[in-house]
Amino acid sequence: MAQPETRPESRDERRTPTSREQQAEQRRNQLIDIALDLFSEKGVDGATIKEIAAQADVAQGLVYHYFDSKEALLLAVIERHGPFAPLRVLLAQAFSQPIHEGLHTLAHGVYRIMSERKKLLRIVLHEAMLRPEMRQILLGVRAQLMTTVGAYLDTRIAQGELRSHNTEVTMHTLAVTIGSLVLAGFPPDPFLDDLVDTLLNGISAVPTHGVQPDDTQTKTNA
Amino acid sequence: MAQPETRPESRDERRTPTSREQQAEQRRNQLIDIALDLFSEKGVDGATIKEIAAQADVAQGLVYHYFDSKEALLLAVIERHGPFAPLRVLLAQAFSQPIHEGLHTLAHGVYRIMSERKKLLRIVLHEAMLRPEMRQILLGVRAQLMTTVGAYLDTRIAQGELRSHNTEVTMHTLAVTIGSLVLAGFPPDPFLDDLVDTLLNGISAVPTHGVQPDDTQTKTNA
Amino acid sequence: MAQPETRPESRDERRTPTSREQQAEQRRNQLIDIALDLFSEKGVDGATIKEIAAQADVAQGLVYHYFDSKEALLLAVIERHGPFAPLRVLLAQAFSQPIHEGLHTLAHGVYRIMSERKKLLRIVLHEAMLRPEMRQILLGVRAQLMTTVGAYLDTRIAQGELRSHNTEVTMHTLAVTIGSLVLAGFPPDPFLDDLVDTLLNGISAVPTHGVQPDDTQTKTNA
Amino acid sequence: MAQPETRPESRDERRTPTSREQQAEQRRNQLIDIALDLFSEKGVDGATIKEIAAQADVAQGLVYHYFDSKEALLLAVIERHGPFAPLRVLLAQAFSQPIHEGLHTLAHGVYRIMSERKKLLRIVLHEAMLRPEMRQILLGVRAQLMTTVGAYLDTRIAQGELRSHNTEVTMHTLAVTIGSLVLAGFPPDPFLDDLVDTLLNGISAVPTHGVQPDDTQTKTNA
DNA sequence: AATGAATGAGCCTTCATTCAT
DNA sequence: TATGAATGAAGGCTCATTCAT
Missing domain, CATH: 1.10.10.60 (Homeodomain-like)
Structure with a gap:
């Protein structure tokens, strides 16, 4: 509101x-x-x-x-x-934090911003399914997020905080999942922290990474 | 049916x-x-x-x-x-595989089923935003998935293949993200494998884990 | 029925x-x-x-x-x-009776015939308001009644049982009133006898007829 | 109103x-x-x-x-x-007259009011056969008439102008018959005066009457 | 700035009727 | 005799939009 x-x-x-x-x-x-x-x-x-x-x-x-x-x-x-202004503020804030903290900040921030604009979110999503122009608006926001957050994640990869991976996937997953939570009326806790935790650490019990399971994985990202 | x-x-x-x-x-x-x-x-x-x-x-x-x-x-x-029948087939198939394989099977299968029903998916999602009855249908599918896949993941946790975690988050994230890909018209590759990989192994580079089952949680956020 | x-x-x-x-x-x-x-x-x-x-x-x-x-x-x-056959029977019966009895017989008989055809009565009246052809049917029945009953009353006038009066008025009033009772779902008693009594003797207290004010009421009928 | x-x-x-x-x-x-x-x-x-x-x-x-x-x-x-206002005026007027005059006034007045609203009358009667709500309207008017005119007649009975009788029958007969005349397109004369005369004095020849009021009556019938 | 009368196109739905099977 | 798919014409109602006041 x-x-x-x-x-x-x-x-x-x-x-x-x-x-x-x-x-x-x-x-x-x-x-x-x-x-x-x-x-x-x-x-x-x-x-x-x-x-x-x-x-x-x-x-x-x-x-x-x-x-x-x-x-x-x-x-x-x-x-x-529109969410552009508060989004800019949030990104600036999150990006100055270490990744494990920043990703949580980001998730909760996006949740808050979307929550405050839940009505608009519903409108735009709803219309986007019918009207190409609305779809463009949506893709625009996505692109902006992808660029900024992508850069953020890439930096952290370069700094060795994150392994090399497809940052677009991470970003998209985060955004879409949070959006679904907001629309479905689910509260942020504990979902958000668990989500970020899963993204950061995975759910596999195996010693892990370097990631052997099958090295299907791939791509360093687009 | x-x-x-x-x-x-x-x-x-x-x-x-x-x-x-x-x-x-x-x-x-x-x-x-x-x-x-x-x-x-x-x-x-x-x-x-x-x-x-x-x-x-x-x-x-x-x-x-x-x-x-x-x-x-x-x-x-x-x-x-409706997707119920093929969904049942898919779940049976995926659940007989080891987790690292099964999750990929599941993701690709869900993607395929949704793709084949992209039109229906759009309709139901679109209407669900306006009509509570449609929302019920959606929640029904979600509940079914949650139950079956939840059981699947729980089994794997018990067998030590997965760490103890909020399986609902995993499931929800997987489903919602795949749905968004289908709707947005994104191809499954390489997105799906990267997504499953991220969910399984996380994106964190830190030596980390074993990630002891439960001190995972966290919050550091704002 | x-x-x-x-x-x-x-x-x-x-x-x-x-x-x-x-x-x-x-x-x-x-x-x-x-x-x-x-x-x-x-x-x-x-x-x-x-x-x-x-x-x-x-x-x-x-x-x-x-x-x-x-x-x-x-x-x-x-x-x-259609009511034609039973109507013929009724008229024959009533006409053989002395007027004070015959008029009661007639009233109750018409009530019964209309009651047994209440549904048809509703249909015909309803449609008669819109369709001229239906109106003709109605007027036909009325004419038949008017002719036969009119002759009956005229005979009684000639025989001195009734005073000279506009028999059409009497007939019309009787028929229409009974019809309204049937349609409104009113029972025949004591309405019918009172009605016939009023038609025969009037309501005026003045010198009047044989008919003392109150032993007037009711039934002699079939 | x-x-x-x-x-x-x-x-x-x-x-x-x-x-x-x-x-x-x-x-x-x-x-x-x-x-x-x-x-x-x-x-x-x-x-x-x-x-x-x-x-x-x-x-x-x-x-x-x-x-x-x-x-x-x-x-x-x-x-x-709706006929309510003119009906009130008429009733007031008729009730101030002696019964033999008042009843004629009433009959002609009701005829006039119904005639002026013949179209409405047809509508309401027509619809009343199908819709209970319309039936209520009709019954409401009937109740109002019954109350006021009933009181009128009762007064006259008390004053000895009329014999004791079922006033509801008289009222109902009068109203229904006049309504039928209007709908059938019959002119008021001489029907109305004959009708009132019959109601007041009956048609019986027996010893009877001065039947003075006005000897309008007439016709031996058509 | 504000009103609300007026338009005209279009939508969902109903129904008597026809006709091939 | 019986079925029910198919037609085509309306009908009540809604709504974005315009415009004179």
Whole structure:
């Protein structure tokens, strides 16, 4: 939740907004937040402009004063509730820690960020299955994570903290699993720590690594 | 339960079906399969009965001769394309193998089963976000997997092949990650082997473990 | 209820019907009787051929083997359950009685006949509001009653049993009121006797008739 | 309750309605009145929203802007054209007259009120045969009449104007018969006066009457 | 900024009827 | 006689969107 109170872009404007402008901004945000709720509960198609307007206690037409179309409203929802900023903060924090600690920080942080945006997450995932554009948004986030976290893991491999492995797999697994936990409503503990632990140490009892079992493994990563 | 059966002719009932019954069954399956396609492409709500009928080249009304409602058609799709039978076969096969082999068999098998049912997977996941009943179906499959695979892993822990750990985490991670690969259209190789390898052996380079069974836990996190 | 068991017209045919013909006749009557029920419960439009067939446990198409259309089925219902015969019997009986007795006999007889055909009555009245043809049927019955009963009353006027009055009013009032009782589910007693009494003697206290205020009431009837 | 009010302009609310509100009310009433016509001609089920909209020269969807459903439209029709207010006026008027005059006033008044609402009458009677809720409406009106008119008649009995009798029978007979006349399209004269006369004085010739009230009676019948 | 009347396309569903088997 | 697959025409209702006020 802990959501932006004003539109992120309009943050620090020079000119003091008139009360009329303030009202408009509030109304706009109100509509966006109602849309967030309804879109996530019923899907974008399932939610109706009529209902959004009704919950804001305004006429249907007013929604179209602020947004050109339902589609535009959806984009506004995504923009306003996007996870990019907090994600950047988290990554910076986690990357400064030793790997065994950083991975836990990362997991819990991602869980928190996703939890706070659970509604948005549902919307985007849901729509991504139908609309290629939404799929792009998702892939974009994935790519960003992959790049930054990938670099992080590669560093640690270089430093000998991690063995050489397919970091994409690790990253993808982590992200997807956490997402599933959030969506399913599972609490973070003890799942997250166990997950990170498994990723770090595996579940095999055998003396292990160097990893003999079958050296199918492979690839140093892409 | 029921599997595609490729063609209705392959049924071995006592009574030989009349050609009319055969035709009816074919029509029914045809409608189901068209629905599978359209539901997965556009979502259940996005797909229209009209379009389904059109693709089958029949009148709209005929769809309602075979199915009471769109909802009933959806259930028929799920029943016809459900993964239960092949899943049982796979589990039996995997469980007879040593763990390092069995887990790979399992992963590839699950990937294959999901791939073959990618459309159904999309439908169910998509609908599960809106309809609690669909969510139940999903949770049902998860529970079944958890039970059987959990038993499998527990056996291996008892036999000392695996260290004592939260098997639910392993299972969930495996299933969810594979599902995401299928949906995202990623090929199984080399992702799957790397994933299993990571789960078995971890990514940590540290000499480490034996990783004594339980002091694993941890938390250092934020 | 007490309904015809075979089609009234086909009563006494010379040739013994084959079992095939008997079966057909039974089926036909079964369909008619089911239609009677459903038409009266849900209206002709509200009842569906599908449901009629289902209650007879036959295929929809079979209904069209026996009746050309829903309309034809409706006519068959009316024909099979028509009140003409018993009405003739009743009138003959009532007319041979002195007026004070005959009018009670008539009222109770009409009540009984209508009661036994309550379903048909509902159907015809209901449809008469929409379809002119049905209205004709109704007006036909009314005309027949008016003629016969009118003649009866006129005779009694001529004989000095009744005062000269508008017999059409009396007849209409009697018929319509009884019909309303039947449809509303009111029992015949004591309403019918009171009604006939009122028609015969009025409600005015003024000098009046033989008829002392209160020993007026009730039954002499059959 | 609410009566046609002929035109919305005649409302005396505090706030002057804006022209848009006036237009909306007109449209609403227009739709109701068209529905009244069509419902009575073809039955509620037989009439289509499409046709109602077409006659108002508006889009189908607009009907649903004013009424939640066809059912709601039906209720609006009943409310707008209900007979309660004029019925109250009539009863007050009739009850202040001596019985022989009052009963004629009542009969003609009821005939007039029903005639003015012939369409509504047809609708309600028609629907009452299928829908229990409509039956309730009918029974409600009947109960109200029974109470008020019953009290009226009882008073007159107490005052010696009428003999003691079953007033429910008289009332029911009067109401039902008048209703049938209206529906059948029969003119009020001379039927109504003859009817009231018969109820008051009966048709029996026996010693009897001055039958003075007014010797309107007439006809020996057709 | 705000209203809400109005549109028009489309959707799910129902049903009487036909016809090959 | 009997079946039931198939048709085609509606029908009630919803909804995103527009626009005059």
